[in-house]
Amino acid sequence: MAHIEPHCPTIDRMSTLTITNPATGAPLAEVPIDDAAAIGVKAHAARSAQPAWAARPLAERVDIIRRFRAAIVRELETLATTLTQEVGKPIAQSRNELNGLLGRLDFFIAHAADALADETVHDEGGMRERISHVPLGLVANISAWNYPWFVSCNVVVPALIAGNAVLYKPSEYATLSGEHLVRLLYEAGVPNTVLALVVGGGATGAALLDQRVDGVFFTGSHATGMRIARALEGRLVKLQLELGGKDPTYVRADADPKAAAESLADGAMYNSGQSCCSVERIYVHQSVYDAFVEHFLTTVDGMRVGDPMDDATYIGAIARAPQLDVLDAQVADAKAKGASLRRGGHRLANQAYAPTVFTEVDHTMDLMREESFGPVIGIQKVKSDAEAVALMNDTRYGLTAGVYTKDETAAREVLNRVNAGSVYWNCCDRVSPRLPWSGVGDSGIGLTLSTHGIRAFTRTKAWHLRQP
Ligand code: NAD
Secondary structure, three states, X not given: OOOOOOOOOOOOEEEEEEEEXXXXXXXXXXXXXXXXXXXXXXXXXXXHHHHXXXXXXXXXXXXXXXXXXXXXXXXXXXXXXXXXXXXXXXXXXXXXXXXXXXXXXXXXXXXXXXXXOOEEEEEEOOEEEEEEEEEOOEEEEEOOOOOHHHHHHHHHHHHHHOOOEEEEEOXXXXXXXXXXXXXXXXXXXXXXXXXXXXXXXXXXXXXXXXXXXXXEEEEOOHHHHHHHHHHOOOOOOEEEEEOOOOOEEEEOOOOXXXXXXXXXXXXXXXXXXXXXXXXXXXXXXXXXXXXXXXXXXXHHHOOOEOXXXXXXXXXXXXXXXXXXXXXXXXXXXXXXXXXXXXXXXXXEOOOEXXXXXXXXXXXXXHHHXXXXXXXXXXXXXXXXXXXXXXXXXXXXXXXXXXXXXXXXXXXXXXXXXXXXOEEEEOOOOXXXXXXXXXXXXXXXXXXXXXXXXXXXXXXXXXXXXXXX
16 A cells, blocks of 8 residues: 655654554554644645645636546546445445445535635626625534545535635545555645644644644544534634434335335445445334334345355454443443343344344333434334424434334424435435535534535635625
8 A cells, every 4th residue: 555655854753653454453554643743744834835736727627526526437436445444344335435435526516616716796876786705714624434435525625616725634544545645635735734744643734723723623522523513613714513423214105115124224334334324223013013123134134244355245244342341331331221132132143243133122221212322223112293203302312313104294294394415305324515514412513525625625705795
């Protein structure tokens, strides 16, 4: 694996990050970590380079993203293999992530000009009023590992298009994918001063926040998000936090239990349950509960656990070993409080976790309240829409929520009352580049994607223009 050389040879290296394959334990690479001095050099270079980058015509920056897209298509198999090796994501799902990324890039390419265009909002009697969207300046992106291409490109790509310089710290669990991302953007034409890769773990992320930046865009856990918010206390820096969730879905009495079960089992277990918008808890009306549970278990039984490099594998490795302890603790807690374990509930070889299904659950259990971030799900019986809505809202999070029903009016009523950034009718675990991605409560602040997620990397400037 070739590593990107720092653009400043004087950078002082502190130590190295050892990257291992979570499924096999095999070492993949040793990557030098950026210490505070190295980050300072990169930040200074990026800040100096930003005005010239912003002054280039927008069409040139968009063309660079077009070339980046073409490079992803060209190297897709290599990129997917790296992703699977470093995070344990099944290879078919790694390909899906990269193919899905192409649609996001297409959206940014197609909509950047409109989203960033100046607007005349008033023109009368010699007085014109205009709004322009100017880059924030130098922004930091501290990123997660679970969908490293998606979550990094949600920030890095529109930030660059909008004319910002970017200090990009991939997760320490997805550094090799981060290296590829930066390499391909350099090859596509982004100057290596304008975009800088910052390598390391939490301490490196914390050191990055010490730099003078104009925006911090974070994707990760609520706990780290809070640490970042505290670290920025007293500084007037734009902060976006895309955090975790405990995403609920309700299956109404009139839903097709088989179709709902098949869709929701996938929503709960895809990416081995390690998605911010994974279905994390399910409420089912008592009239379809038994049928739903039966179909859910049948679907889960058909999920192949195995070698992430095998095309047929559906459940791969848990990327971070400590998460296995979280899953074990939730399983033990649910069992101790009387839940019925219907499938799984234990670790497997190769740092995998057996797809785990509990019924007879309630909200005294961590399983129904704290993010699991693994292939673990609780299914709770409810008597009415009102009870389902109350339980769905009984959370500090609010990323996504869904309902399965044949009745669109009923669906809208439920979804209107649920506190979540994204709501789903007869679908789940879905992100669209055309729609904003945001959270309520402890799921975060700010948004990415959609035209709003392009403007998120700008500030609006007001122009009062009187004709002499
Ligand atoms: P994490 O919080 O452990 O790490 C995220 C990033 O923060 C990493 O790059 C890490 O090195 C860095 N970091 C750690 N401590 C830091 C500190 N003190 N200062 C600055 N940076 C620091 O999260 P993770 O395990 O990478 O990701 C999983 C979490 O991310 C889950 O909760 C998931 O729901 C959430 N997530 C949310 C979204 C979303 O769009 N809302 C998307 C993907 C993942």
